[in-house]
Amino acid sequence: MFVQLLAAMGVLAVLTMVPGPDMAVVTKRAIASGWQDGLRTIGGITAGLLIWGVLTVVGLAAVLAASATAYTVVKLAGAVYLGLLGVQALLQSRRSRSANAGVSAPSPSGNPWRTGLISNVFNPKIAVFYTGLLPTLAPSGFSPHMGMVLLVLIHAALTLAWLGSYVLVLAKARAFFEKPSVRRTMDRITGVVLIGFGIKVAASQP
Template sequence: MSVLQALLAFGVAAALLTITPGLDTALVLRTAAVEGAKRAALAGFGIVLGCLAWGAAVALGLGALLQASTLAFEVLKWAGAAYLVWLGLSLIVRPRERFELSAAARPDGGDFAWMQRGLLTNLLNPKVGVFYVSFLPQFLPAGAPAAPFIFLLAAIHALMGLVWFATLIAATRPIAGALQKAAVVRWLDRLTGGVFVAFGLRLALEPR
């Protein structure tokens, strides 16, 4: 795929991934509802820093390998595509019925402790690392330098996260209410699952 095609495809997948409820969404919504907008914004900023850290780790760790080894690229491409298909089918077949939004625990250390909490929530979640390793290299276009382009994708995802967290904070009550409706949660899970399956199949068959 070309650079433009890769960016557009990644933009669609990453945007859907960003708005699908998960641990990060829960932390920001809980903090906004219980502690206020400032601390929620700090928690969201910490989460985004975690995304950038994971993106840098993937870019530095895999960039040189993918650039140098066709075999490594093919192995990771098929493994990542299989992971995306499995993840997508899991969301389609077993969508969640509810999304918990209980009150957030209060960390010690003042306002900036919330940024630390957001950062650690992301960095200490191995699923984020596994997903980035599987997901980001799938959008590497032919001829593009691997490490800078992978980090660019992580930065785009982080920017989407900032916009989404700002939206969550500005509309905490209606969004929190919607995410507690079983039909909304099921719809988001199934839609996300369908996109992941489609991208997994397409990217598996996409030539380097």
């Protein structure tokens, strides 16, 4: 059982570190308004994972993953939200240019915790991941429900640790990222990446 748990943690760690919408959202928020907002965004993302975990344990996530209509509604909502965040980042890069000309650039709007929560909750791939992959990773020494609960908690903890470390690395390089030219470039990159992830989510299949 212990070996199975270690193997499951390894798989979850690899999947956690693969760049995706969560990392793009965190990058945008941390660079735009500081590491504190970056950490708050991670808190929202982690809460979203726990919500998906609860839905998975009670069986609702499986219904979503199996229903083409429900999956389409959630994925389109998530795609639109990611697209809006991407457009916001691109507009922020233009405002940064205006700020260099003497016009003060406004701070990013919206609650960072809510931003992280919404971006994660409206990612239907999490439902597919939790209902399709997690059951195969659950250690045999636990009941099916307890095994799933344990893996969801591990995944949430790994996400919190990985993205938290990432934000702290960004904070160490704060002086570099606060340079106007770098800030504009990062806003443009994260904007394009977020829009790209939005398109990817919209085109995804259960």
